[in-house]
Amino acid sequence: MTSITLPAYAKLNLTLDILRKREDGYHDLQMVMQTVSLQDDVTVTLTGGEGIACRCGEIPGDETNLAVKAARAFFAETGVVPCGLDIDIVKRIPAQAGMAGGSSDAAATLRALRRLMKPDLLGDELERIAAMVGSDVPYCVRGGTALAEGRGERLTTLRDAPKLHAVLCKPDFAISTPLLFSRVKISELWNRPDTAGMLDAIHHGDVEGVMARVKNVFETVLPKDYEEVFDIKERFLRLGAEATAMTGSGPTVFGLYRDAGAAQMAYKSLSADYAQTFLTQFV
Ligand code: C5P
Numbered sequence: 001m002t003s004i005t006l007p008a009y010a011k012l013n014l015t016l017d018i019l020r021k022r023e024d025g026y027h028d029l030q031m032v033m034q035t036v037s038l039q040d041d042v043t044v045t046l047t048g049g050e051g052i053a054c055r056c057g058e059i060p061g062d063e064t065n066l067a068v069k070a071a072r073a074f075f076a077e078t079g080v081v082p083c084g085l086d087i088d089i090v091k092r093i094p095a096q097a098g099m100a101g102g103s104s105d106a107a108a109t110l111r112a113l114r115r116l117m118k119p120d121l122l123g124d125e126l127e128r129i130a131a132m133v134g135s136d137v138p139y140c141v142r143g144g145t146a147l148a149e150g151r152g153e154r155l156t157t158l159r160d161a162p163k164l165h166a167v168l169c170k171p172d173f174a175i176s177t178p179l180l181f182s183r184v185k186i187s188e189l190w191n192r193p194d195t196a197g198m199l200d201a202i203h204h205g206d207v208e209g210v211m212a213r214v215k216n217v218f219e220t221v222l223p224k225d226y227e228e229v230f231d232i233k234e235r236f237l238r239l240g241a242e243a244t245a246m247t248g249s250g251p252t253v254f255g256l257y258r259d260a261g262a263a264q265m266a267y268k269s270l271s272a273d274y275a276q277t278f279l280t281q282f283v
Pocket residue numbers: 025026027028029133134135136150151152177178181
């Protein structure tokens with residue numbers, strides 16, 4: 001086998017809490033993560049030549065691309081002799097959206113390289129390499145419903161969350177993740193998520209409990225320029241969403257629905273105003 005295509009799913013934060021600032025400049029987080037059916041397709045091919053070529057839609061496929069960084073880290077950390085690679089990414093997940101699109105492409109690249117070149121590599125080891133590429137990459141390697149702690153790399157797989165419909169709506173601006181973190185003063189954070197309650201609700205398959213606890217503390221430090229996020233949340237509520245929040249460091253907002261028809265209606269309404277609106281399901 002010289003080529004493999006794997007899905008790279010987008011993620012949502014059902015909760016996102018910031019616990020403390022660390023000595024290394026990162027923050028200790030607590031996040032309940034969920035993969036959704038919006039996906040990129042990542043094809044990795046062993047070319048038999050040299051060097052890494054990467055095509056990634058409108059995003060540069062150079063050394064700054066997380067998929068290329070992932071391939072370099074894979075060779076450096078596993079001892080597998082580097083060989084020529086072609087990484088072809090069909091992009092559907094918007095970049096800089098809070099949906100871990102780049103991290104998910106990197107994770108799919110790592111999983112593809114394991115399958116093609118080192119099938120006996122343990123999952124833990126692959127996630128350790130993933131953490132060197134970016135904070136969200138280990139979670140993207142694992143997928144499903146999971147608690148992510150530390151920088152995001154300490155993972156606990158949870159019982160699958162109830163299968164909900166998620167409508168995603170990305171306004172037409174980007175929010176810098178480091179900028180948002182720089183606005184956080186831990187002692188002044190308010191309206192934080194009830195992570196323990198969310199874990200309990202997921203454990204018991206309690207859909208209402210899950211819906212009631214969807215929350216992202218980053219919303220409380222959003223600069224004024226980004227208030228459209230709150231307009232979209234209000235719109236989701238008017239469109240019958242049982243829960244709505246920003247995902248990650250934004251700006252994408254999601255609305256959750258039990259009913260497929262209601263999700264479809266919300267999708268129709270929002271996509272008339274926002275080109276980057278997606279109708280998805282939990283995966
Ligand atoms: O790890 P990654 O490169 O994805 O992180 C991007 C930036 O987000 C970091 O440089 C840091 O400023 C911030 N960050 C943080 N705490 C985390 C994850 C990211 O402060 N747990």
